[in-house]
Amino acid sequence: MYRYxxxxxxxxxxxxxxxxxxxxxxxxxxxxxxxxxxxxLMNGLYLQLHAYMLRVSxxxxxxxxxxxxxxxxxxxTYDKGYGHFTTRQNIQYNWIKLEESPEILADxxxxxxxxxxxxxxxxxxxxxxPFAGVxxxxxEDPRPWCEIIRQWSALHPEFSFLPRKFKIAxxxxxxxxxxxxxxxxxxxxxxxxxxxxxxxxxLIGGGLGRTPYLGLALREFLPKRDLLAYLEAALRVxxxxxxxxxxxxxxxxxxVHALGIEKLREEVEAEFDASxxxxxxLPEAAVDxxxxxxxxxxxxxxxxxxxxxxxxxxxxxxFARWVKNNTHAHKVPGHAIVSISLKPPGRxxxxxxxxxxxxxxxxxxxxxxxxxxxxxxxxxxxxHVRKAxxxxxxxxxxxxxxxxxxxGLASDIxxxxxxxxxxxxxxxxxxxxxxxGERLAAREEAIGKLAIKISGCINACGxxxxxxxxxxxxxxxxxxxxxITIGGSDDEHAAIGxxxxxxxxxxxxxxxxxxxxxxxxxxxxxDERFPETYRRVGMNPFxxxxxxxx
Amino acid sequence: MTENAQKLATGNRLRDGxxxxxxxxxxxxxxxxxxxxxxxxxxxxxxxxxxxxxxPLPAVGVELIEAVREGKRIxxxxxxxxxxxxxxxxxxxxx
Amino acid sequence: MLLDKxxxxxxxxxxxxxxDEAAPEGEAVSVSLKRWERDHxxxxxxxxxLGLHLPNTANPVxxxxxxxxxxxxxxxFPNFKDGRAYSQARLLRSxxxxxxxxxxxxxxxxxxxxxxxxxxxxSFEVDGGRALAEDWAKAxxxxxxxxxxxxxxxxxxxxQRFPAA
Numbered sequence: 001m002y003r004y005x006x007x008x009x010x011x012x013x014x015x016x017x018x019x020x021x022x023x024x025x026x027x028x029x030x031x032x033x034x035x036x037x038x039x040x041l042m043n044g045l046y047l048q049l050h051a052y053m054l055r056v057s058x059x060x061x062x063x064x065x066x067x068x069x070x071x072x073x074x075x076x077t078y079d080k081g082y083g084h085f086t087t088r089q090n091i092q093y094n095w096i097k098l099e100e101s102p103e104i105l106a107d108x109x110x111x112x113x114x115x116x117x118x119x120x121x122x123x124x125x126x127x128x129x130p131f132a133g134v135x136x137x138x139x140e141d142p143r144p145w146c147e148i149i150r151q152w153s154a155l156h157p158e159f160s161f162l163p164r165k166f167k168i169a170x171x172x173x174x175x176x177x178x179x180x181x182x183x184x185x186x187x188x189x190x191x192x193x194x195x196x197x198x199x200x201x202x203l204i205g206g207g208l209g210r211t212p213y214l215g216l217a218l219r220e221f222l223p224k225r226d227l228l229a230y231l232e233a234a235l236r237v238x239x240x241x242x243x244x245x246x247x248x249x250x251x252x253x254x255x256v257h258a259l260g261i262e263k264l265r266e267e268v269e270a271e272f273d274a275s276x277x278x279x280x281x282l283p284e285a286a287v288d289x290x291x292x293x294x295x296x297x298x299x300x301x302x303x304x305x306x307x308x309x310x311x312x313x314x315x316x317x318x319f320a321r322w323v324k325n326n327t328h329a330h331k332v333p334g335h336a337i338v339s340i341s342l343k344p345p346g347r348x349x350x351x352x353x354x355x356x357x358x359x360x361x362x363x364x365x366x367x368x369x370x371x372x373x374x375x376x377x378x379x380x381x382x383x384h385v386r387k388a389x390x391x392x393x394x395x396x397x398x399x400x401x402x403x404x405x406x407x408g409l410a411s412d413i414x415x416x417x418x419x420x421x422x423x424x425x426x427x428x429x430x431x432x433x434x435x436x437g438e439r440l441a442a443r444e445e446a447i448g449k450l451a452i453k454i455s456g457c458i459n460a461c462g463x464x465x466x467x468x469x470x471x472x473x474x475x476x477x478x479x480x481x482x483x484i485t486i487g488g489s490d491d492e493h494a495a496i497g498x499x500x501x502x503x504x505x506x507x508x509x510x511x512x513x514x515x516x517x518x519x520x521x522x523x524x525x526x527d528e529r530f531p532e533t534y535r536r537v538g539m540n541p542f543x544x545x546x547x548x549x550x
Numbered sequence: 551m552t553e554n555a556q557k558l559a560t561g562n563r564l565r566d567g568x569x570x571x572x573x574x575x576x577x578x579x580x581x582x583x584x585x586x587x588x589x590x591x592x593x594x595x596x597x598x599x600x601x602x603x604x605x606p607l608p609a610v611g612v613e614l615i616e617a618v619r620e621g622k623r624i625x626x627x628x629x630x631x632x633x634x635x636x637x638x639x640x641x642x643x644x645x
Numbered sequence: 646m647l648l649d650k651x652x653x654x655x656x657x658x659x660x661x662x663x664x665d666e667a668a669p670e671g672e673a674v675s676v677s678l679k680r681w682e683r684d685h686x687x688x689x690x691x692x693x694x695l696g697l698h699l700p701n702t703a704n705p706v707x708x709x710x711x712x713x714x715x716x717x718x719x720x721x722f723p724n725f726k727d728g729r730a731y732s733q734a735r736l737l738r739s740x741x742x743x744x745x746x747x748x749x750x751x752x753x754x755x756x757x758x759x760x761x762x763x764x765x766x767x768s769f770e771v772d773g774g775r776a777l778a779e780d781w782a783k784a785x786x787x788x789x790x791x792x793x794x795x796x797x798x799x800x801x802x803x804x805q806r807f808p809a810a
Binding site for chain 1: 562564565566567568569604605606610611627628629630633634637638639640
Binding site for chain 3: 010158289
C-alpha cells in the first residue's frame with residue numbers, strides 16, 4: 001500500500017498546524033462560525049446532535065494494521081470506545097470535542113492519516129473495489145490511479161470551493177462493479193480498448209440524495225496519460241456552471257441533466273482540447289513509483305491449503321457457513337479474501353469497538369500481511385488470507401464478536417447513523433436496522449443474497465435508492481414513517497429503486513419487509529436475486545403483497 | 551404549535567459540541583431541566599438574550615424549540631430534540 | 646484595504662469608475678465589463694492604465710487577446726464559498742497568458758489567500774475592519790508542499806520527486 005514520503009509527511013504536518021491555528025482563532029472568537037464551518041468541514045469535522053463528529057479518511061478503503069490500531073486509540077482516547085465505518089470507506093467518530101480535534105489530527109498524522117476533504121465542497125474520498133489487487137476479476141489494480149487522483153485533488157487551488165461535494169470512484173473489475181461506480185459524480189472504469197491499451201471509461205453525473213441518477217457515459221476511452229487533464233476539464237466546467245443558488249440543485253448531476261449529456265460532453269471536450277496539459281501529464285517514472293507501492297506481498301506457497309480446508313469444512317457446519325458467505329475467490333491459489341461482518345444482528349451496522357479494531361489489526365498482522373480493507377457496505381476485509389488459516393481466523397473473529405456469517409445476506413444491512421446521531425436526519429435508521437437484522441437472521445440462508453439499505457433522511461447516506469429493498473425515514477407530523485423502495489442495485493446492473501407505495505409507520509416496517517421478501521421467495525425462478533425477479537415481474541405483485549389485508 | 555408548549559433556547563457548546571440549554575443570565579447548561587422556559591410571545595426576546603454577550607458565544611447554532619413542563623422535568627416536544635436532550639435511543643453495547 | 650502578494654498592506658493606485666462616470670486621462674481607472682463592452686473604442690484611446698472588473702459569471706476566454714489591454718483585472722468572490730473566480734483566474738493565467746495584476750475582491754478572507762495566490766492572484770482587497778485583527782501574511786506561509794502545478798509557479802510534488810523526467 002502507499003507509504004508517505006517526506007513531501008507527503010510535511011504536507012500533513014503543515015495541515016495539522018494550519019488547522020490548529022484555525023481552531024484557536026475560532027475559540028478566541030476571531031473567526032465566526034460561518035467563516036470557520038467550511039474550514040473545519042475541509043478537515044472532516046461536523047457538528048451533529050450530541051457532539052462534533054470527525055470523519056477520518058481511509059483512501060480507497062485501504063488500511064494498515066498500524067493505522068487500524070491508531071483508529072482504536074482515537075476511539076478510546078477521544079470518543080466513547082468505538083467508531084463507525086461508512087458507505088464511502090471512511091470511519092466516523094460521533095463524540096468528538098472541537099478543542100481536542102487538533103490533537104486527534106496530530107495523532108492521526110503519525111500514521112499518515114487525516115480528515116482532509118472528507119467533507120466540504122470539494123473532492124471527497126476516492127473510493128474503489130475493496131477486493132482491488134487480489135481478485136481475478138480485474139484488469140489491473142485500480143489503486144495506483146486512486147492514489148494519483150487523491151494527490152492531484154488534495155487542496156487543489158482551483159477546485160476547493162466547488163458548488164457542492166464531488167465524489168469519484170474507480171473500478172478495474174472486468175465483470176462486477178463492487179465500487180458502485182455509477183452512483184458517483186464521476187466514475188472511472190479501467191478498460192482495454194481494441195488496441196489492447198488500458199485506459200478509462202469515464203461516467204459523469206451519478207448520485208443519490210434527493211434526485212438520484214445513474215452516471216452517464218462521458219468518454220468511452222480516455223488514455224491514462226490524459227486522466228488528470230480530463231478531470232481538470234470536467235471540474236472546470238462544473239466549477240463555472242454548477243448551480244450555486246440552491247444547495248439541493250448544486251451537484252454535477254443536476255448540471256448534466258439541465259444541459260443534456262451531449263452539450264456537457266461538448267463543453268468538457270472543448271475545455272480539454274483548449275487547455276494546456278502542462279503539469280497534468282505525469283512522468284512515467286511517477287506512475288511507476290506509485291504503482292510499485294501496490295506490489296502484491298510475497299504469498300506463501302499454499303497450493304495444498306484447499307485440501308486442508310475441505311477436511312475442516314466437512315467437520316464443522318458453522319465454519320462452513322462462514323466460509324461460504326464470508327470468503328471470496330482470491331487470484332493466488334490456496335488463498336481467500338475474507339469479509340469481516342460488522343453487522344451482528346441487533347447491533348448498529350458498521351460500528352466497531354476499539355478492542356475489536358485491535359483484534360482485527362492483530363489478525364491482519366498474523367494472517368493478512370498487515371492489510372485491511374473497508375467496504376462501502378460498512379464491513380471490513382482481510383485481503384490476503386491463506387485457506388489453511390481460515391479456521392483459526394474464524395474462531396478468533398467469533399471470540400471478538402466479529403463472526404457473523406452474513407455477508408450479502410438479509411441481516412447485512414447498510415444504515416446511516418440517522419436521527420440518533422445526525423443533525424440532518426428526519427427519522428431514525430439504526431433501530432430499524434436492528435429490528436430487521438434480528439428478525440431476518442433466522443431465515444436469511446433461505447432468502448439468499450439481499451441488500452437492505454436504510455437512510456434516515458433524503459440525503460441518502462444509507463444508499464437506500466440502490467437497495468434491493470430500500471427504506472427511507474421521513475417525518476410525518478412528528479411521527480417516524482418509512483418509505484419503501486424496491487428493485488434498486490448498486491453493482492454492474494445498477495438501478496434506482498421504485499417507490500412501493502405510501503410510507504408506513506415505524507412499527508409496520510418489519511411486517512412490510514417480511515411481505516416483500518415472501519413475495520420474492522414465492523415468485524423467484526431458480527437462483528434469481530431480488531432485483532432480477534423484480535425486473536421480470538414488475539411492481540404489481542410486490543404492491544399487492546404489501547397491501548394485502550391481514 | 552403543540553398545546554401548552556412553551557419555548558426554550560438551545561444550541562451546541564462551541565468547545566465540545568454538547569447540546570446546551572440557555573439558563574438565563576448568560577449561562578448555558580447541558581441539562582434541559584435548567585432551561586429557561588417562556589411563553590411563545592416572550593420567545594423572541596429570550597432568543598435575543600441568549601445570543602447576547604462577549605464573542606465567541608459559548609453556544610453555536612442557537613435556536614428556539616418547543617418544550618413542555620412535566621412535573622419537575624422539562625421535556626422537548628420533537629423526537630429530534632428529545633434525542634439531543636436524553637441521548638441516542640440505541641447506545642452502542644460492546645459485546 | 647489592499648494587500649499585496651506577500652499579505653502586506655499596499656498602496657492602491659487604482660480607482661473604479663461608475664458606469665456613467667467619464668474616464669479621466671492620466672489616471673489608472675478600472676471599469677465594469679458592461680462599460681467595456683459599451684465604450685471600448687473610447688477607452689482604448691486613453692493614455693493611461695486601464696483595468697477591468699469581471700463578474701464571476703463571465704467567461705474570461707471570451708475576452709481573448711483583449712485581456713492584454715488591462716493592466717489590472719479584478720475578479721469577484723461574492724461569498725468566500727463561491728469559487729468561480731478561481732477558474733476565471735486559472736483561465737486568465739494559463740489559457741490567455743494574462744500577465745497583468747490579478748486582484749481578488751469581495752468576501753476575501755485570510756484562509757483562502759493561499760488558494761487565491763496559487764490560482765494566480767497578485768493582490769487582495771480585504772475588509773478594512775478586520776485588517777488589523779488578522780495575520781494575513783502568515784496565510785501564505787502555511788504550506789510549502791503542493792500537489793499541483795499552479796499559476797504561482799512554485800515547485801510541486803511530482804516535479805520535486807522526478808525533476809529530470
